Amino acid sequence: MSAPLLEVQHLRKTYRTHGSTVTAVAGVDLTLPEGGSVGIVGESGSGKSTTARMLVGLEAPDAGRVLVHGQEQVAQPRGRRERLARARALQIVFQDPYLSLDPRVPVGAAVDQAVRLHTRLTRSERRSRVLELLTQVGLGEREAALLPRRLSGGQRQRVAIARALAVEPDVLVLDEAVSALDVSVQAQVLNLLADIREQTGVGLVFISHDLAVVRYLCAETLVMRAGEVVERGATDRLLREPEHPYTRLLLSAVPRPGRRSEVDGGTALSGRGVPAPGR
Template structure:
């Protein structure tokens, strides 16, 4: 694997550069006419090699659409994306080009079970990725699988299990290991810990922090939870209705937010002593 910060022997200044990103979806109306839904509009940001950027916002803000475009699962209507200095092309790509960008960017989803083959053991699912991307002998692949399992905190017994035998947190660790198998420069995590219990969530966040420190890999972390992103990210942008409304270093965004929308998100974070109030029922002292 090339050292972080270099691509093709030349020095990189940015791991990821997103410029003027716009995504429009056609929406069919009940009368048969079509309208345009602007999911993302004029979104720009950059991540330095080894950096960690959070995109936060409520459901429907456009943050996951940005993540899918960066990962190559959606095509932008306008704008450009450069990864390690290479511009991601729009439209259909050759198998070689797809593999090239897969080696640069991998994505971890909220629901790991949907991305795992229930008939495969954990070990075989990771080995399958290695077989696709690397010319390794069988013994080398098996050794690499063991290394990846250890990296995400799984043992050989869990490696021999099938996804249904694992907990949600363990399945998410498997998804992370599969993503790391191709040695990407950037890991896109789309609400990757939001479905986990708080204690398990903390364990997975610690695993991710250790991986970032050990490998120098960059993160694009998508979340609605500002309390989580503080633990893992250096920088942050806040999205609302497809637009970036705030951005900067994570400590500045969370401790001295400039946008009213950001302040509202922060005020909504539950704090010690907080208890929910049923809608329509006044809280009494």
């Protein structure tokens, strides 16, 4: 097959608020090869989360297309067949592990719901499939019976990943999926994601504000600012020889031991703060 795993063309989104228009995403293009991983890095208001929501169909883009294996993804699927096909193309893991699971549903059942929706497995087949998915993310039968509030943040995020994988998507979008976790747990989840990519061949779109985290997972990286992609390239090159001034600013702002930050703390740089889209 010649079509890439994921192709995003000129994705665009604007919001209208009180007569004025705010451009949240001003034309994002990206291509993800089979089994590849791409990082989208930016600060608040950069449009990276809006991009993620458009990828998985939670927001309808004003313009542009999302293609998976050359198949155009409908912006707002209608009917069961379209919805399921859309779901199998792209899944998402959200930032907040405390809010992204239904508080009323034990986590094993949460994974089972997804399996049941997307397969015709029998009850016992589903049971072993759920266990297999939970094992894949490092959880067991004991955790499966628990409600989300009984689990730690890291465990919940593992459940969210297992639930997304239950759909067997072509691409997994991770929207700041490790930002809310403790450092030691964050490392576990990053390693887990790397393993899963290797084992299942799922493509990863990894969205983060943290350049260092992206480096561990993504061969290619896009830097977004105010809705635009200001720089893109191989992650190693981008970190070693950043071309765009904003990428350089981001890099210089990363704290390093024994070195007080180079960014001027004298005055707030007005104009840097980009208004958040929407609302």
